Amino acid sequence: MNYTLTSTVGLPGGVKMPILGLGTFLSEPGPTTRQAVMWALEVGYRHIDTARIYDNERDVGEGVRESGISRSEVFITTKVWNDDQGYDSALRACEASLKRLGTDYVDLYLIHWPVPQKRRETWRALIRLWEEKTARAIGVSNFMIRHLDELLGTSDVVPAVNQVEISPFIQRKALVDYCRSKGIVVEAYSPLSRGQRLKDPRLVAMAKKYGKTPAQIALRWVIQQGIVAIPKSVHRERIVENAAIFDFAIDEKDMAEITRWDEHCSVLEAWEPETSNLWD
Ligand SMILES: NC(=O)c1ccc[n+]([C@@H]2O[C@H](COP(=O)([O-])OP(=O)(O)OC[C@H]3O[C@@H](n4cnc5c(N)ncnc54)[C@H](OP(=O)(O)O)[C@@H]3O)[C@@H](O)[C@H]2O)c1
Structure with a gap:
């Protein structure tokens, strides 16, 4: 598949999700986030990932408006x-997020973490938001196979997306295969x-071989599998660099080589949802 910066993956209801987005975790609220969003949109990104807990929804909304690109x-x-x-x-949380974003709908609303005793009721609320078209698509994040099995056992509505940590060093192959088998789009954070x-x-050696940077190899490896990627940067040159991944392809042999780098090495430590019992 030949991807471009405007390539999308299909979600239920004809919703199109761009394969590359800008992450904003630890993107400082205020001008830093606003500027990063505007640079990304100027470069051609059409997808921004935020969260209530990042404390920058207001700036994401302002960045989109100031860019002059239409909300739709x-x-x-x-x-x-x-x-x-x-x-x-x-x-109530969704309503407050919409207010901060300055929009009357979100394209995707996610359960950030599979909080025990709460996640089922939260999913019911998301279904309502989806039915009311307040969220064009709904999904989950940090859900492992055990959480998805539980959710699918109690709900007919399949999450459109599961956003989880994926990089060459934490590949989650079993989870990716499981999501694909259920029609859930996988989105890679970090x-x-x-x-x-x-x-x-x-990674450095492979980057040299392709005349690319290590970041570009990591991102190309993700999207070449049809997985959505949302790298974060607040620096213009890196925002540009992270989007310059559509003019080359990693060959099959090297894709297989990267598969061997999986170490289940997470940036999350104690919260890592596969191994932690915090989310049981
Ligand atoms: N659902 C969840 O629980 C969850 C958890 C974590 C993240 N996320 C989402 O996923 C997004 C991405 O994950 P992340 O922010 O944790 O990590 P990431 O995108 O893997 O890495 C971001 C870090 O890499 C740096 N960077 C960016 N581009 C670079 C490049 N080309 N070369 C060298 N360094 C580069 C950034 O620095 P500068 O900004 O200084 O350039 C920043 O320190 C988040 O921003 C957030 O939107 C979701």
Whole structure:
């Protein structure tokens, strides 16, 4: 498949999700986030990922408006934070997020973490938001196979997306295969391992071979599998660099080589949802 910066993956109801988006976790509220969003839109990104807990929804909304690009052309994701989970509180949380974003709908609303005892009621609230068209698509984040099995056992509505940490160093193959088998689009967060593994000698060598940067190899490896990627940067040159991944392809042999780098190495530590019992 030949991807471009405007390539999308299909979600239920004809919703189109751009394969590359801008992440905004730890993107400082205020001008820093506004500027990053505007640069990304100027470069051609049409997808921004935020969350209530990032404290920058207002700036994401302002960045989109100031860019002059129409709201309908930008795919905006936000998420219900853990202490807002539950039926009524999730509905209220979405309303508050919309107000901060300055929009009357989100393209994708996610359950940020599978909070025990709360996630089921939260999912019911998201279904209502989807039925009311307040959220064009709904999904989950940090859900492992056990959480998805539980959700699908109690709901007929399949999450459109599961946003989880994926990079060459944490590949989650079983989860990706499971999601594909259920028609759930996989979205990779921390695809650059938050910058922590970009000096890995194997990644550096492969980057040299393709005349690309380590970040570009990591991102190309993600999207070449049809997985959505949302690298974060507040620097213009990196926002540009992270989008310059559509003029080359990693060959089959090297895709297979990267598969061997999987170490289940997460940036999350104690919260890692596969191994932690915090989310049981
Ligand atoms: N659902 C969840 O629980 C969850 C969890 C984590 C993240 N996310 C989402 O996923 C997005 C991406 O994940 P992330 O922010 O954790 O990590 P990431 O995108 O893997 O890495 C971001 C870090 O890498 C740096 N960077 C960006 N481009 C670079 C490049 N080309 N070369 C070198 N360094 C580069 C950034 O620095 P500068 O900004 O200084 O350039 C930042 O420190 C988040 O922003 C957020 O939207 C979701």
